[in-house]
Amino acid sequence: MDTAPGADLAARLTQTAAAARVPASMTALDPMRPRPFRIERWQRDLSDTFTIDLAPLEGSPLTFRPGQFNMLYIHGAGEVPISISGDPERPERLIHTTRAVGQVTNAMKALRVGDVIGVRGPFGTPWPVEAADGHDVVIVAGGIGLAPLRPLIHAVLARRGRLGNVVLLYGARTPEDILYRKQVSAWRGRFDMTVHVTVDRATGRWSGPVGMVTKLIARGGFDARDTAAYVCGPEIMMRHVAQALLDRGVAAERLFLSMERNMKCAIGFCGHCQWGPDFVCKDGPVFRYDRVATRLAQSEV
Amino acid sequence: MVSLQDMDDLLNAHPFFAGLGPKHLDELAGCARNERFDAGDYIFHEGGMADRFYILRHGQVAVEVKVPHKGSVVLETLHEDDTLGWSWLVPPHHWTFDARAVSLVRAISLDGVCLREKMETDHELGFHLMARFVPVMGERLRAARLQMLDLYAPPA
Ligand SMILES: Cc1cc2nc3c(=O)[nH]c(=O)nc-3n(C[C@H](O)[C@H](O)[C@H](O)COP(=O)(O)OP(=O)(O)OC[C@H]3O[C@@H](n4cnc5c(N)ncnc54)[C@H](O)[C@@H]3O)c2cc1C
Ligand code: FES
Numbered sequence: 001m002d003t004a005p006g007a008d009l010a011a012r013l014t015q016t017a018a019a020a021r022v023p024a025s026m027t028a029l030d031p032m033r034p035r036p037f038r039i040e041r042w043q044r045d046l047s048d049t050f051t052i053d054l055a056p057l058e059g060s061p062l063t064f065r066p067g068q069f070n071m072l073y074i075h076g077a078g079e080v081p082i083s084i085s086g087d088p089e090r091p092e093r094l095i096h097t098t099r100a101v102g103q104v105t106n107a108m109k110a111l112r113v114g115d116v117i118g119v120r121g122p123f124g125t126p127w128p129v130e131a132a133d134g135h136d137v138v139i140v141a142g143g144i145g146l147a148p149l150r151p152l153i154h155a156v157l158a159r160r161g162r163l164g165n166v167v168l169l170y171g172a173r174t175p176e177d178i179l180y181r182k183q184v185s186a187w188r189g190r191f192d193m194t195v196h197v198t199v200d201r202a203t204g205r206w207s208g209p210v211g212m213v214t215k216l217i218a219r220g221g222f223d224a225r226d227t228a229a230y231v232c233g234p235e236i237m238m239r240h241v242a243q244a245l246l247d248r249g250v251a252a253e254r255l256f257l258s259m260e261r262n263m264k265c266a267i268g269f270c271g272h273c274q275w276g277p278d279f280v281c282k283d284g285p286v287f288r289y290d291r292v293a294t295r296l297a298q299s300e301v
Numbered sequence: 302m303v304s305l306q307d308m309d310d311l312l313n314a315h316p317f318f319a320g321l322g323p324k325h326l327d328e329l330a331g332c333a334r335n336e337r338f339d340a341g342d343y344i345f346h347e348g349g350m351a352d353r354f355y356i357l358r359h360g361q362v363a364v365e366v367k368v369p370h371k372g373s374v375v376l377e378t379l380h381e382d383d384t385l386g387w388s389w390l391v392p393p394h395h396w397t398f399d400a401r402a403v404s405l406v407r408a409i410s411l412d413g414v415c416l417r418e419k420m421e422t423d424h425e426l427g428f429h430l431m432a433r434f435v436p437v438m439g440e441r442l443r444a445a446r447l448q449m450l451d452l453y454a455p456p457a
Contacts, residue, residue, distance in 0.1 A: 143453035173453040202375040211377040212444040234452045
């Protein structure tokens with residue numbers, strides 16, 4: 001990075017905001033204008049997945065609620081929505097876990113500690129943690145879907161006393177693709193939480209479950225009629241998991257999932273992320289199942 | 302050996318048999334026995350005579366297939382309360398995969414020959430068993446299809 005990365009970045013970022021045709025009336029807290037954050041820590045999680053910890057170059061840390069996302073702007077590459085995956089009670093470190101799949105995310109993967117990126121956010125609807133009060137909790141993650149759910153798991157454990165059984169079901173592609181492996185093991189070792197991990201393909205010395213994450217639901221450990229469920233993963237996985245949970249008796253009003261659509265402005269202006277009558281960036285990404293069930297069944301809306 | 306009454310109770314308590322009347326439970330118990338496998342034991346092998354099915358009471362079973370140059374590949378695992386095997390239902394009654402105990406496994410096995418004979422004379426029993434097996438088969442097929450999609454693969 002050059003001598004004044006923050007200033008340089010801010011200038012370029014303002015251009016992006018202008019390019020997106022944002023109303024001129026927007027003030028200093030312009031949600032289209034990224035703030036420069038420095039990479040404090042860069043960690044490789046899986047062959048194509050990495051986690052960065054960010055701190056603001058100036059100003060206060062960014063507080064967020066579980067399930068919300070930021071727009072991350074990578075100099076020269078572009079901007080992408082990435083969920084926040086840290087602990088909401090420890091906002092000093094802004095944590096994002098990203099899978100490198102294309103232009104921007106690969107550019108992000110090439111960054112290192114000390115590099116500066118632009119951050120806009122937080123945006124979007126959170127996982128409604130309160131909906132679980134007095135109930136059992138089932139959290140179902142598939143693949144990288146564990147990242148947006150991690151803040152929720154922190155929040156759930158922070159209010160453990162108000163909840164019944166807490167169950168985490170996680171499906172990964174292979175044993176080598178298990179994200180946050182150490183933390184998943186630690187959760188698994190807790191007496192107040194049940195954790196099941198399954199893989200689609202067993203490799204090496206894996207002696208755990210093999211099969212779709214939907215099959216873990218049948219193993220129970222929760223009282224379906226009195227359960228709040230939170231699901232994140234590929235859309236097909238979420239549809240089938242939701243169906244399996246409903247079949248077991250989980251109420252559609254206590255079932256939540258997080259949708260992904262391509263985004264540009266992230267504040268409900270551009271319409272890029274439209275999904276039926278909703279904009280995923282502001283009406284989502286977290287939706288209550290009963291409100292989106294019919295749309296979910298159709299493939300491209 | 303467990304008594305017929307004990308076996309009746311075991312079956313009665315199992316979700317797979319929920320809703321069966323005492324007469325049918327008695328018939329099933331007459332074909333049932335307790336089984337135990339240590340970790341690593343094979344419960345059956347591909348191609349072998351499928352003369353029974355299993356209700357898992359404890360432990361984990363890997364359903365596997367031998368792939369040349371790769372050894373055994375685990376297709377899925379089964380756990381407590383799952384049923385294992387339906388080849389006993391359909392001729393020619395041969396196992397289509399291997400089944401291996403991953404951990405200590407305790408199970409109830411039901412003798413397929415004994416059951417088939419009873420189902421011949423008592424069609425109602427046959428109906429009740431089919432009504433329990435078909436959803437399990439459907440569920441496994443659905444899971445296998447999703448697994449085949451390789452949902453978490455990196456985008457091409
Ligand atoms: C609200 C929200 C939260 C998100 N949170 C995270 C997160 O925490 N971690 C994370 O890694 N990603 C997350 N994503 C997805 C991430 O935004 C995309 O992967 C990213 O925009 C891809 O940009 P790119 O320029 O690297 O790839 P592109 O060059 O745009 O695409 C490259 C290839 O990847 C495919 N692709 C693009 N987007 C996706 C996608 N969403 N899913 C699968 N394939 C895709 C494209 O079809 C193409 O084949 C989130 C998306 C949304 C909407
Ligand atoms: S991204 Fe512009 S409206 Fe949602």
